[in-house]
Amino acid sequence: MSSKPLTLAEKLWRDHLVLKGENGAPDLLYIDLHLIHEVTSPQAFDGLRLAGRDVRRRDLTIATEDHNTPTQDIHLPIVDATSRAQVQALRDNTREFDIRIHSLGDKNQGIVHVVGPQLGLTMPGLTVVCGDSHTSTHGAFGALAMGIGTSEVEHVLATQTLPLQRFKTMAINVEGTLRKGVSAKDIILAVISKISTGGGQGYVLEYRGSAIRALSMEGRMTICNMSIEAGARAGIIAPDQITFDYLKDKPHAPQGADWDQALKDWSELTTDHDAVFDAEVFIDADTLDPFVTWGTNPGQGVSLMDSIPDPDSFDDPSQKAAAIKALAYMDLKAGTKMKDIAVDTVFLGSCTNARIEDLRAAADIIRGQVMAPGIRMMVVPGSQKVRLQAEEEGLDKVFVDFGADWRFAGCSMCLGMNPDQLAPGERAASTSNRNFEGRQGKGARTHLVSPMVAAATAIRGTLSAPSDLEQ
Amino acid sequence: MEKVTQFTGTGMPLKISNVDTDQIIPAVFLKRITKTGFEDGLFANWRQNPDFVLNNPSFQGAEVLVAGSDFGTGSSREHAVWALRDYGFKAVFSSKFADIFLGNSGKQGLIAGVITDADTETLWEQIDADPAAKITVDLPSQEIRVNDVVIRFGIDEYTKWRLTEGLDDIGITLQSEDAIAAYEAKRESWKPKTLPAKGV
Secondary structure: OOOOOOOHHHHHHHHOEEEOOOOOOOEEEEOOEEEEOOOOOHHHHHHHHHHOOOOOOHHHEEEEOOOOOOOOOOOOOOOOHHHHHHHHHHHHHHHHOOOEEEOOOOOOOEOHHHHHHHOOOOOOOOEEEEOOHHHHHHHHHOOEEEEOOHHHHHHHHHHOEEEEOOOEEEEEEEEOOOOOOOOHHHHHHHHHHHHOOOOOEOEEEEEEOHHHHOOOHHHHHHHHHHHHHHOEOEEEOOOOHHHHHHHOOOOOOOOHHHHHHHHHHHOOOOOOOOOOOOEEEEEEOOOOOOEEEOOOOOOOEEEOOOEOOOHHHOOOHHHHHHHHHHHHHHOOOOOOEHHHOEOOEEEEOOOOOOOHHHHHHHHHHHOOOOOOOOOEEEEOOOEHHHHHHHHHOOHHHHHHHHOOEEOOOOOHHHOOOOOOOOOOOOEEEEOOOOOOOOOOOOOOEEEEOOHHHHHHHHHHOEOOOHHHHHO | OOOOOEEEEOEEEEOOOOOEHHHHOOHHHHHOOOOOOOHHHOOOOHHHOOOOHHHOHHHOOOOEEEEOOOEOEOOOOOHHHHHHHHHOOOEEEEOOEOHHHHHHHHHHOOEEEEOOHHHHHHHHHHHHHOOOOOEEEEOOOOEEEEOOEEEEOEOOHHHHHHHHHOOOHHHHHHOOHHHHHHHHHOOOOOOOOOOOOOOO
């Protein structure tokens, strides 16, 4: 029997096929893990009640509170009444349907995409969904992980499956060695800038090459996390020894014979050498600089060593119009050096960059340094567990000595659903994932950066690379 | 779900590309736990500009939104579709949609049709020339008809069938209970379970 060579994503699709769609109907795929948070689930639970349906697999479902939760005074009731009601609705719904939940104050509470991996629930070979576009994060483990809408959340709760149209595959080849001060965040910002915010539409992106293989799990999660910013259905990285080592002692990692069988199955989760991708992109890691955004979508980025591009330099009229609109909103002029842009706030957090390694990278740069005058820095760990680990390592002290706010876990200023927001006109260097208009607060201006660039920027007050501190 | 086949209404030109779902409905409106009444959140920040197209009296009551490319990018919030629907839009056309937005539209009976950039320009011209021009959107034939212009739009066959029949996705899937149970019976034992809870 000869079988067609497949990419990793195609193998995962094949392995989860419950029913093959006929006559243009989508395939029905089984979902191994369903993550839930308070924002996109209340209407799904309402739908279940209305139809008299139950949750099919409580044992494949887990909830946490992250978007609305405050990052200080967490022992007090949530001040904003609508936020409090939404969190309460999740608590009520998970109690009624008997679903595991990690609430504010619990050490496993935190951003849903940090919690899944830290519990060892995210692992290779799974399908993972969540009513959150950054579910693509979990692809870092060699899982097919997708963000879904609320109707689909209800669908998965009721059936543990999803009807899905087939995707195309794109290889993102990143070869070479990152220089000091350059990280996973810079790779993904460069990728999105290259293929644009719509370039990945309909595709699952597989990140490959020596620079990807060299990344830790945290770095890989940062990259897969922002696949959605290129419009992709998902992002994925083949599992390897780094993945297995990360998982080995996690609470929900397979044990004994299951671990051995899992390793055997996982070792087959690679793209066949003769498989063909529908599209390929190449990025040179050797020459990559820290990458930052200047505009109002994540594709509007440049090297930190460059200047803001002239809108006239874009051939595509809609891109040119978008650039003009973005510069007006950002209050920036073409030709300005990125390093001359002064910021008011530095935000270190979000499902993109709030894992322990991100906090360590930033702390290593600011240790013993002085914050630039007038800067506010907020550090929000991705989960309570990350916070506790950082405190064990003394990182909290580094941040506090530097003058930063050391907060409790949550999505925080990435989208400002809780009180952590920028004021109108305020400018931030942010390790989050979206620089959309008003994303971090009405009228707020966002530059997406890596944790290392965030740290260097807090010291100098203008967008800065770690290497600028050595001069 | 109600059947969606054909309707006639007026149009609104949204001459902006890369309209992300944070613009369609800002996060502050996502705190609600209801599924209706999101019309006040639609383009809430942009609406504060009196020159924004939603504030133009000529386009009041429009049911057809014609937007620039890359519509609905970013966050997965289905609230973006609810806001468009609650405001009164029955169809949105663009040369490119983000995948999750497209999926969400199909679940809520909002027609999201793909047209070429040239056809987008044509529709904008037609609407600008006469904001009261009647636009007919016909799902079965996948046609947009305005004055003498006929434009074909793309929509995947399955979504079209489901919308025209008014079928509920979950109901369809539950008919495959046997296949789901059979799949579950052969799932690998190493696959994780959230219960009993570990690491707590």
